[in-house]
Amino acid sequence: MLMDRYNIWQKIGIYAAILVFLTFILLPFVEMFRTSLSPMSHLFHSPYEFWTTEFSFQAYHDMWIKVPLLGRYILNSIYVATMVTVLTMIFVIPAAYAYARLEFPFKSISLGAFLAVNMFTGAVLLIPLYRVMQTLSLLNTYWSMIIPGVAFLIPTGIWLLRGYLEKIPRELEEAAFVDGASRIYTLRRVVLPLAVPGLIVVGVSVFIGAYAQQYLFAITFNQVREYQPLAAGLFEFIGYQSVEWNQMMAAALTGILPVIIVFLFLQKYLVAGLTAGAVKE
Secondary structure, rough: OHEEEHHHHHHHHHHHHHHHHHHHHHHHHHHHHHHOOHHHHHHOOOOOOOOOOOOOOOOHHHHHOOOHHHHHHHHHHHHHHEEEEEHHHHHHHHHHHHHOOOOOOOHHHHHHHHHHOOOHHHHHHHHHHHHHHOOOOOOOOHHHHHHHHHHHHHHHHHHHHHHHOOOOOHHHHHHHHHHHOHHHHHHHHHHHHOOOOHEEEEEEEEHHHHHHHHHHHHHHHHHOOOOOOHHHHHHHHOOOOOOOOHHHHHHHHHHHHHHHEEEEOHHHHHHHHHHHHHHOO
């Protein structure tokens, strides 16, 4: 009886902690949505009022008029994030496999160096990166945002995928080697089919990272409006006199819809990948 009561209170504590965590995570999005539905006259009302009878979707209509290229900005963000994800995975898969299966000099040191890259922000390397882009004539192109994105996300992808590949039994590869298969053939035909859930986890993580980290490189390396991603394009909502916050929040919520759709569509695969990587032996 005492144990049952303890288990009940333990579950209540866990659920309460999850509820508090979700509240802190979702509250900014709830406030963004409320702001997008509120008229400007209500946003600065004192004292603060969460609810108003004047809610409308007018800002979602006006944002297309205020920023005619908003659709182009969203498509640019999707394109850049997709290209970054594809190129990153091309480099990450063989590198993660090498770190998971092969032995070579300075393996631990180089792996630690990859992790150290994540300690630096893009702002630290903006000047040398600008010179590189200028030398390669890549300024004011999509590649000026794609290449730095790939460079900064490869280390994260290697660390995530390496941990998953290490859980795949080596005996499967050894059986393929006995049958005369090469390492590349084994990677392509044996390892990668088993690693699909892990690949999806890494791919989605890279896509979200690439979609969210476009602002700094865009405003530094790209001055052509037609190539700007959403993060930089939102600056058009900032006027000289005032900011239409309801329209800006409407545009921001519209811009993150592709990420939400990708996450919802691949949610079951993400859960399968995260759990499978933890239990495979």
